[in-house]
Each structure stands twice: as C-alpha cells, then as structure tokens.
Amino acid sequence: MMYHELETWLTWMDELSEKDYIVIDGFLKPDLLAEIRAAFSTQLSSFTKAGIGAAHDFQIRHEVRGDYTYWLDRKRDTELAEFWSLIDETMYIFNRYCYLSLSGSEFHFATYPPGARYEKHVDQFDSRTNRMITLVIYLNEGWKKGDGGELEVFLKNGDTVIVEPPDARCVMFKSAEVPHRVLESHKNRKSLTGWLLHQPVGLGQLFG
Numbered sequence: 001m002m003y004h005e006l007e008t009w010l011t012w013m014d015e016l017s018e019k020d021y022i023v024i025d026g027f028l029k030p031d032l033l034a035e036i037r038a039a040f041s042t043q044l045s046s047f048t049k050a051g052i053g054a055a056h057d058f059q060i061r062h063e064v065r066g067d068y069t070y071w072l073d074r075k076r077d078t079e080l081a082e083f084w085s086l087i088d089e090t091m092y093i094f095n096r097y098c099y100l101s102l103s104g105s106e107f108h109f110a111t112y113p114p115g116a117r118y119e120k121h122v123d124q125f126d127s128r129t130n131r132m133i134t135l136v137i138y139l140n141e142g143w144k145k146g147d148g149g150e151l152e153v154f155l156k157n158g159d160t161v162i163v164e165p166p167d168a169r170c171v172m173f174k175s176a177e178v179p180h181r182v183l184e185s186h187k188n189r190k191s192l193t194g195w196l197l198h199q200p201v202g203l204g205q206l207f208g
C-alpha cells in the first residue's frame with residue numbers, strides 16, 4: 001500500500017527532473033502532519049544552534065545561518081514511523097524511476113526565530129558528496145505574506161523562484177545543483193528538512 005499513487009509520483013518525478021525542483025502541496029496528509037507537529041513540539045527544548053560546513057570547517061555564524069535544529073533518528077523517533085515509511089517510499093521511487101541509488105536519509109527539525117535567515121548555499125559540501133535530494137516540509141500554520149522566511153531558489157537558466165513556506169508544503173530539489181537561501185523570517189519559522197543520501201552515512205548531524 002503506497003502513501004501516494006504511482007501515477008502521482010511519476011508526475012512529480014517528471015517535473016523534478018525537468019525543473020530541478022518541485023513544490024508539492026499536500027505531500028503529507030493531515031494525520032501525519034499532526035504527528036510531525038506533535039514530535040516537533042515535544043523536542044523544542046532540545047533544539048541547538050545549527051552550524052555550517054563539514055568536519056574541518058564547522059562553524060557557527062549567526063549572520064549566515066540563524067536556525068536551530070534537532071536531528072531525528074529513525075531508530076529512536078519511532079513515533080514518526082509513518083513518516084519514515086513515506087521517506088522509504090520516496091527513496092524507492094527515486095531509485096526505480098530516476099535511476100538514483102539512494103540508500104539512506106538524514107532529517108532534522110528546524111526553527112528560524114524572527115530575524116534569522118540562511119544565506120545562499122548548496123546542500124552538498126565539498127567534502128561530502130552524498131546528499132542527492134533535499135526535501136523540506138514546512139510546518140507554519142497560518143503563514144501569511146509579510147511573515148518572511150521564503151525560500152529563494154536559483155535555477156541554472158538564471159531564473160530565481162520564491163517559494164513561500166505555508167503549512168504542509170513540501171519542496172524537493174537536487175541537492176548538488178540548486179543554490180538556495182532562506183530570506184529573513186519575521187515569525188518563528190518551522191520545518192522538517194532532510195536529505196536523501198547516496199550512501200547511508202548520515203553524519204550531517206555531527207556537522208550541523
């Protein structure tokens with residue numbers, strides 16, 4: 001039993017291959033969204049300041065990246081079982097229909113307090129090339145224009161796209177190919193962000 005119909009998946013995969021990114025509203029059904037929101041609230045006191053860069057150049061610079069994160073662990077965070085199985089389904093689809101060889105993932109909750117942003121970057125660090133697909137799910141109930149925290153995506157053809165972060169919206173893009181930034185947020189901005197990996201390394205959490 002799949003979470004999304006194959007036909008729907010194939011439409012999404014076509015769009016992602018063509019544009020390098022895709023915005024999907026309703027990627028999560030309401031009950032799964034509620035589970036994720038509950039887990040987010042439970043962990044809120046354990047979030048820590050996010051860093052930038054891999055092992056050797058790890059640093060915390062507020063002006064570059066102002067969010068706080070909490071890394072998930074599928075063995076420990078079993079209340080998110082339905083989410084983990086959706087991620088498995090997502091990896092299966094990418095492997096089967098996009099010829100990727102994904103075999104792991106890493107996910108964190110993130111919150112950007114008012115005034116926080118994340119400057120232009122790509123998600124594949126020089127020293128780590130295993131992040132293939134970035135997947136972000138926004139958890140901003142009641143988000144409205146003026147709240148800020150939009151995701152700006154820089155495409156190869158020179159176009160930039162502004163993606164607003166309302167509740168339940170999912171954005172996926174090719175981690176190595178799509179520079180992006182998070183514009184300054186004026187409210188607490190919440191998300192569940194992760195990467196589908198070429199190998200099951202999942203060391204992102206050691207580096208921020």
Ligand SMILES: O=C(O)CCC(=O)C(=O)O
Nearest residue numbers: 118123136151182191193
């Ligand atoms: O939350 C977003 O819209 C993107 C976050 C991001 O770029 C990252 O965590 O690498």
Ligand SMILES: [Fe+2]
Nearest residue numbers: 121122123180
């Ligand atoms: Fe990013």
